[in-house]
Amino acid sequence: MYRFVEHTAELELEFEAGTPEGVFEEARRAFEELAGTGGGEIVERPVALDARDLPALLAAWLDELVFLADTEGLVAESATLALEGTRLSGTVRGRRGEPRPLVKGVTLHRLRFAQENAVWCGRVVLDV
Amino acid sequence: MSEAQLVRIDSTTWEIPATARADMRVPARFFADEEILAAIRGDRSLEQLQNVATLPGVVGAAVAMPDIHQGYGFPVGGVAATELPDGVVSPGGVGYDINCGVRLLALPLSESELGERREGLVHSISREIPAGAGKHGVLHLGGGSLDAVLKDGPQALPGVRADDVAHTESEGRLDGADPAAVSERAHVRGRDQLGTMGSGNHFVELQMVQEVMDAETARIFGLAPGQLTILIHSGSRGLGHQVCTDYVRTMDARLASYRIHLPDRQLACAPASSPEGRQYLAAMAAAANFAWANRQAIADGVRRAITSVLGRETAEATRQVYDVAHNVAKVEEYGGRRVCVHRKGATRAFPAGSPEIPAVYRAVGQPVFIPGSMGTASFVLAGEPGAMERSFGTTCHGAGRRLSRTAARKRIRGGELRRQLEASGIVVRCPSPKGLAEEAPFAYKDVDRVVRVVEDAGLARRVARLVPLGVVKG
Numbered sequence A: 001m002y003r004f005v006e007h008t009a010e011l012e013l014e015f016e017a018g019t020p021e022g023v024f025e026e027a028r029r030a031f032e033e034l035a036g037t038g039g040g041e042i043v044e045r046p047v048a049l050d051a052r053d054l055p056a057l058l059a060a061w062l063d064e065l066v067f068l069a070d071t072e073g074l075v076a077e078s079a080t081l082a083l084e085g086t087r088l089s090g091t092v093r094g095r096r097g098e099p100r101p102l103v104k105g106v107t108l109h110r111l112r113f114a115q116e117n118a119v120w121c122g123r124v125v126l127d128v
Numbered sequence B: 001m002s003e004a005q006l007v008r009i010d011s012t013t014w015e016i017p018a019t020a021r022a023d024m025r026v027p028a029r030f031f032a033d034e035e036i037l038a039a040i041r042g043d044r045s046l047e048q049l050q051n052v053a054t055l056p057g058v059v060g061a062a063v064a065m066p067d068i069h070q071g072y073g074f075p076v077g078g079v080a081a082t083e084l085p086d087g088v089v090s091p092g093g094v095g096y097d098i099n100c101g102v103r104l105l106a107l108p109l110s111e112s113e114l115g116e117r118r119e120g121l122v123h124s125i126s127r128e129i130p131a132g133a134g135k136h137g138v139l140h141l142g143g144g145s146l147d148a149v150l151k152d153g154p155q156a157l158p159g160v161r162a163d164d165v166a167h168t169e170s171e172g173r174l175d176g177a178d179p180a181a182v183s184e185r186a187h188v189r190g191r192d193q194l195g196t197m198g199s200g201n202h203f204v205e206l207q208m209v210q211e212v213m214d215a216e217t218a219r220i221f222g223l224a225p226g227q228l229t230i231l232i233h234s235g236s237r238g239l240g241h242q243v244c245t246d247y248v249r250t251m252d253a254r255l256a257s258y259r260i261h262l263p264d265r266q267l268a269c270a271p272a273s274s275p276e277g278r279q280y281l282a283a284m285a286a287a288a289n290f291a292w293a294n295r296q297a298i299a300d301g302v303r304r305a306i307t308s309v310l311g312r313e314t315a316e317a318t319r320q321v322y323d324v325a326h327n328v329a330k331v332e333e334y335g336g337r338r339v340c341v342h343r344k345g346a347t348r349a350f351p352a353g354s355p356e357i358p359a360v361y362r363a364v365g366q367p368v369f370i371p372g373s374m375g376t377a378s379f380v381l382a383g384e385p386g387a388m389e390r391s392f393g394t395t396c397h398g399a400g401r402r403l404s405r406t407a408a409r410k411r412i413r414g415g416e417l418r419r420q421l422e423a424s425g426i427v428v429r430c431p432s433p434k435g436l437a438e439e440a441p442f443a444y445k446d447v448d449r450v451v452r453v454v455e456d457a458g459l460a461r462r463v464a465r466l467v468p469l470g471v472v473k474g
Helices: A020-034 A054-072 B034-040 B045-052 B112-129 B143-156 B163-167 B184-190 B217-219 B237-254 B277-310 B312-316 B385-390 B407-411 B414-423 B435-438 B445-458
Strands: A002-005 A011-017 A043-048 A074-084 A087-094 A112-116 A119-127 B013-016 B030-033 B058-072 B073-084 B101-110 B203-212 B228-233 B319-327 B327-334 B338-343 B367-370 B378-383 B427-429 B462-474
Touching: A002 A020, A002 A074, A011 A020, A011 B277, A020 A054, A020 A074, A020 A112, A020 A119, A043 A054, A043 A074, A054 A074, A054 A112, A054 A119, A054 B184, A054 B237, A112 B338, A119 B045, B013 B045, B030 B045, B034 B058, B045 B058, B045 B073, B058 B338, B058 B445, B101 B112, B101 B277, B101 B312, B101 B367, B112 B203, B112 B228, B112 B277, B112 B427, B112 B462, B143 B163, B143 B277, B163 B319, B184 B237, B184 B277, B203 B217, B228 B277, B228 B462, B237 B277, B277 B312, B277 B319, B277 B327, B319 B367, B319 B385, B367 B445, B378 B445, B407 B435, B414 B427, B445 B462
Parallel strands: B030 B058, B427 B462
Antiparallel strands: A002 A011, A011 A119, A043 A087, A074 A087, A112 A119, B013 B030, B058 B073, B073 B338, B101 B228, B101 B319, B203 B228, B203 B462, B327 B338, B367 B378, B378 B462
């Protein structure tokens, strides 16, 4: 599950999932809603990310989605991901198009990735 | 922050003392009237300003303009000066859109002379200037020519007008720019985005000078009542966004090694004298130069549109009044101290006599442009001596948001807003109705009130008020 939280100028997003991998999937779904999907050719791109901790890895994942949308017009419609420690690898698949160019950057402000009871929670603020 | 911690210094100046929090090194000071203060207190912007006051090497005060609102790390409208050589530089204190800024063009034509060609001109501008992120510009820059732009800004573009360059802050070129400090990913994002507007609150607006408050300064700026102007708001596009991303990540990973403790991870920073600090400043300067080249390429597109609708003579006689950055860090001197001034949604506003101002404007002060919200007024200001004494040579940059994008969309649909704007005589071109609704005028503070505060505070004085005739949205 993902939801948009009120923020005066930027976009704050919260994610919840049963697994840490699920938080990355929720982040992908939220970005897909923001950017919109294209109707062009289907392409796959490999992903290999590393960060100093899980919150930073969540930011790096969204950075990657922003980069693919900005440079290739590619919005990931699905992802096959493996998480090992603070490394995320796998493949994203989506269509090329003209994504809505909203997100400038993925900030570390109020960044969060933690387990609460049985739920994995993430939070990120996007510069738009 | 409690009521007791907020101290009123004078009619427009408020302060949170450095004693308010154990980690603050200097006070947090801001400019506001009562109504603006109420809006400011509605979000986390003052907490963010206090966080800025904790940065290692910060001097004087963490300062905010009346258009302050909640951002990330720094509040939007925030200013911080850190003493060199070892005070920190914080990429988040500049923001992702490095050298986002505004450029004002003045046409040799009045609104009445434009007549029924208004709609055609706005449509022609929208055809010449790609809007939205990821859109490709008319210029594709290979490796060598992109690096030339990163080093020299608009001066690297073919056929650039000398008077445009002369009427640009820092002549559109920050020293120390190093393309090698800009990552390959940033290069990839930037190579075909020159001449594109981007999204969000970026725009090109056709305006008319509605009122002149300072006739002599307006004359020197080349502005007269009824005259047409075009205001361009854009930045460094994906290239600048990537530079900020890269260096926030780098500095975040190095905080412990510099024994820096921060209340907010997005304030990630490093001593300006450190390898990371020097590299960031070199990359930021390159991205700033790219942004000035981008606004130059957009201005060229505007002149092509003017040529097609109003003729070549009118396009050639369209002058650039000035171009100012409102997201940048610059090395300046105040009170004998050499400091790195971070301006995050804030505009340099040097007073008369500054050698940094083009000679033609030196007697009256640096031009500053304050876009209002879409459908309301914008202002031309001139820098005043109070800015040097109170705000590190800085004034506001806009009206400042007061409602979130979601809240704005809940209040109005893009189509309805378009009808309202067009009913008031404003031609609108926007690729996204959703994006249009998010920038609705009621989502912003009252720009007249904001500029009155900076004038009362002695930071800048009002020169002219501009009203929109047409807007091309990103």
